[in-house]
Amino acid sequence: xxxKVPPQPTLEQSSTAAEAGHGHxxxxxxxxxxxxxxxxxxxxIGTLYLIFSLTMFFIGGxxxxxxxxxxxxxxxxxxxxxxxxxxTTMHGLIMVFAAVMPAFTGLANxxxxxxxxxxDMALPRLNNFSFWLLPVAxxxxxxxxxxxxxxxxxxxxxxxxxSTTYAPPSTTFFILSLHIAGISSILGAINIIATIxxxxxxxxxxxxxxxxVWTWLITAFLLIAVMPVLxxxxxxxxxxINFGTSxxxxxxxxxxxxxxxxxxxxxxxxxxxxxxxxxxxVSAIIPTFSRKRLFGYASMVYAxxxxxxxxxxxxxxxxxxxxxxxxxxxxxxxATMLIAVPTGVKVFNWVATMFRGSISFEPPxxxxxxxxxxxxxxxxxxxxxxxxxADFQYHxxxxxxxxxxxVLVPGAIFAILAGAYYWLPKWTGHYPNERLSQWHFWLSxxxxxxxxxxxxxxxxxxxxxxxxxxxxxxxxxxxxxxxGAFIFGFSQLLFVALIVxxxxxxxxxxxxxxxxxxxxxxxxxxxxxPLHTFETPPTxxxxxx
Amino acid sequence: MSRNESEVxxxxxxxxxxxxxxxxxxxxxxxxxxxPMYDAFCRLTGINGKxxxxxxxxVNEEVDESRMVTVQFITxxxxxxxxxxxxxxxxxxxxxxxxxxxxFTFSNQSGAESWGRAVxxxxxxxxxxHVRKTSCFCFEEQQLQAGERIExxxxxxxxxxxxxxxxxxxxxxxxxxxxxxxxxxxxxxxTKQGEEA
Numbered sequence: 001x002x003x004k005v006p007p008q009p010t011l012e013q014s015s016t017a018a019e020a021g022h023g024h025x026x027x028x029x030x031x032x033x034x035x036x037x038x039x040x041x042x043x044x045i046g047t048l049y050l051i052f053s054l055t056m057f058f059i060g061g062x063x064x065x066x067x068x069x070x071x072x073x074x075x076x077x078x079x080x081x082x083x084x085x086x087x088t089t090m091h092g093l094i095m096v097f098a099a100v101m102p103a104f105t106g107l108a109n110x111x112x113x114x115x116x117x118x119x120d121m122a123l124p125r126l127n128n129f130s131f132w133l134l135p136v137a138x139x140x141x142x143x144x145x146x147x148x149x150x151x152x153x154x155x156x157x158x159x160x161x162x163s164t165t166y167a168p169p170s171t172t173f174f175i176l177s178l179h180i181a182g183i184s185s186i187l188g189a190i191n192i193i194a195t196i197x198x199x200x201x202x203x204x205x206x207x208x209x210x211x212x213v214w215t216w217l218i219t220a221f222l223l224i225a226v227m228p229v230l231x232x233x234x235x236x237x238x239x240x241i242n243f244g245t246s247x248x249x250x251x252x253x254x255x256x257x258x259x260x261x262x263x264x265x266x267x268x269x270x271x272x273x274x275x276x277x278x279x280x281x282v283s284a285i286i287p288t289f290s291r292k293r294l295f296g297y298a299s300m301v302y303a304x305x306x307x308x309x310x311x312x313x314x315x316x317x318x319x320x321x322x323x324x325x326x327x328x329x330x331x332x333x334x335a336t337m338l339i340a341v342p343t344g345v346k347v348f349n350w351v352a353t354m355f356r357g358s359i360s361f362e363p364p365x366x367x368x369x370x371x372x373x374x375x376x377x378x379x380x381x382x383x384x385x386x387x388x389x390a391d392f393q394y395h396x397x398x399x400x401x402x403x404x405x406x407v408l409v410p411g412a413i414f415a416i417l418a419g420a421y422y423w424l425p426k427w428t429g430h431y432p433n434e435r436l437s438q439w440h441f442w443l444s445x446x447x448x449x450x451x452x453x454x455x456x457x458x459x460x461x462x463x464x465x466x467x468x469x470x471x472x473x474x475x476x477x478x479x480x481x482x483x484g485a486f487i488f489g490f491s492q493l494l495f496v497a498l499i500v501x502x503x504x505x506x507x508x509x510x511x512x513x514x515x516x517x518x519x520x521x522x523x524x525x526x527x528x529x530p531l532h533t534f535e536t537p538p539t540x541x542x543x544x545x
Numbered sequence: 546m547s548r549n550e551s552e553v554x555x556x557x558x559x560x561x562x563x564x565x566x567x568x569x570x571x572x573x574x575x576x577x578x579x580x581p582m583y584d585a586f587c588r589l590t591g592i593n594g595k596x597x598x599x600x601x602x603x604v605n606e607e608v609d610e611s612r613m614v615t616v617q618f619i620t621x622x623x624x625x626x627x628x629x630x631x632x633x634x635x636x637x638x639x640x641x642x643x644x645x646x647x648x649f650t651f652s653n654q655s656g657a658e659s660w661g662r663a664v665x666x667x668x669x670x671x672x673x674x675h676v677r678k679t680s681c682f683c684f685e686e687q688q689l690q691a692g693e694r695i696e697x698x699x700x701x702x703x704x705x706x707x708x709x710x711x712x713x714x715x716x717x718x719x720x721x722x723x724x725x726x727x728x729x730x731x732x733x734x735x736t737k738q739g740e741e742a
Binding site: 122123165186189190193197198199224225226228229231232233236247250251252253258261262323324325328 | 554557558561562565566568569570572573575576577579580583584587590592623624662664670671719721722723
């Protein structure tokens with residue numbers, strides 16, 4: 001899909017950034033589908049990102065439910081092992097690259113210009129291009145399921161030679177789709193960095209920015225640093241498969257272990273890309289509903305930066321079982337454990353913010369609180385996995401599955417849901433339905449824990465991951481996990497209903513929708529936020545300390 | 546905002562974009578630079594059991610008779626090569642400093658000639674740098690005619706400075722097919738013969 005943007009509407013919309021404050025009249029945007037195809041407005045592109053991500057969340061969720069359905073009972077009931085492998089792989093790929101990452105980019109598009117008092121993103125047309133690359137990339141990826149030989153079946157980590165010598169013929173399409181998705185993330189990151197560094201309201205220093213903006217700035221730097229490495233790795237795969245090179249082929253002098261080093265050099269910062277913006281969202285929500293200022297703002301910023309820097313030197317902890325000299329194991333083990341320190345600072349600060357606060361439990365706060373508790377559980381199991389000798393036992397078991405789902409589902413996904421509930425009044429002008437949100441929250445919490453908590457036990461008992469069948473002693477844990485997965489999956493339909501209801505009507509929200517303690521700039525514009533905001537830069541007033 | 550301020554802002558955006566693009570290009574190049582860096586690092590440290598595939602001289606040093614080390618030989622067949630490879634013995638016990646010669650049998654079990662290569666690896670990796678090979682079939686590619694069977698030697702020595710905690714060294718050889726290489730090589734041989742004629 002070539003980004004053929006007719007100059008007329010885009011020029012006018014993007015020029016608002018430059019000519020703001022001149023009483024410039026806005027022409028009506030094009031009608032119908034063209035409005036969305038050609039839009040350069042950060043709010044509309046943000047909405048597109050969020051809708052895309054929600055759609056992909058359901059597609060990836062259906063793949064997860066196929067996996068859980070097969071694992072409901074021991075033995076093979078519903079799918080063949082080959083298809084099961086495609087489902088685990090596609091679930092991981094879709095959730096990482098098409099659900100969680102675009103959701104955060106969508107929130108960034110909507111909220112960063114509002115939070116720093118900018119009229120739009122720095123590069124609005126690039127913004128349109130980076131969004132529309134995504135549907136292309138993931139239609140291509142999903143289409144591999146229909147190709148002869150099936151879609152990718154080598155796990156979302158696509159280790160060579162499974163993904164080169166032994167891969168299905170569709171792997172070249174998988175590589176192309178990942179390239180396109182990677183370009184989209186890179187362009188998004190460039191745009192976010194350019195916006196944050198150059199478009200802040202006069203008087204707003206870097207250390208005045210809301211934490212969501214800070215965490216996204218650091219995330220964008222991580223993206224710039226590691227997405228090209230991913231692009232390099234998949235390019236090497238492409239050449240190994242199609243052009244006879246031997247990067248990862250021992251027969252030609254290459255090394256399959258090199259693949260794992262390169263992949264995890266990208267992959268570990270990638271997992272922080274999926275969690276740092278979540279920290280920012282939670283750091284906005286907890287002070288609002290505790291009716292206090294955030295405890296330790298500066299230490300929060302430094303902690304995020306420290307986590308980001310450490311994320312580059314811990315990739316080896318994914319490879320303890322591959323074979324590594326003792327010094328290497330010790331280094332990666334201690335470096336990994338060191339990450340617990342800045343993460344602990346963050347959790348401490350969130351708890352300290354709530355300490356003696358006047359807390360109320362509106363839906364965003366419920367999800368944020370659940371995030372803090374459950375993300376910490378995922379953090380602790382991460383510490384267990386960091387212990388190299390213990391990892392030999394846990395490696396490639398359901399304990400690992402439990403760990404990373406705890407940091408990604410009740411971690412990243414809950415933070416995205418919390419952010420959606422928090423900013424829905426700003427987006428739609430209405431509060432989300434309270435009773436329905438409560439149902440959504442409690443069903444999600446129960447579903448998520450019923451799904452993933454038993455996986456700790458089945459993993460410690462030795463159940464291997466990515467296998468469609470299992471020994472009889474794991475039957476009860478898997479029954480619980482599958483039940484929980486279906487509860488969690490179907491309760492997300494409530495979220496869709498909630499959004500539809502919230503767009504159509506509901507209790508009207510004022511500009512400061514969540515009271516006096518939500519002081520960031522987005523609450524100074526009316527609810528719903530008009531299409532064009534801050535054309536005249538606001539004057540930023542530093543809150544009195 | 547005045548015209549001037551918006552120009553300053555645009556210049557700032559342009560600068561940021563060029564810097565991030567430069568960083569992107571740098572990181573993409575870095576990903577490819579990691580490949581030779583990784584190889585060099587592994588060869589220097591012996592991590593991954595990557596062995597120097599060039600002959601080394603036997604060092605005449607006194608045999609350390611105070612300790613014995615078990616050396617095991619494992620041969621594996623990679624996919625796609627119809628060969629069998631066997632070591633004359635599964636393991637030997639020797640002193641560090643002692644030179645040893647082990648014969649390996651290669652047999653082509655198919656009806657067509659083919660080229661193969663045995664890729665060596667040493668475990669534990671800390672022993673890698675202390676294995677000195679004077680002669681090894683793994684230094685070069687082998688050609689076997691249909692049904693041919695050959696014996697090739699491995700001459701090696703364990704250095705005396707082998708870490709004392711290493712009691713067993715395993716040498717692994719994995720056979721891989723060398724594809725598409727025999728035709729040009731053969732052509733070369735033929736031209737040489739032609740020239741001689």
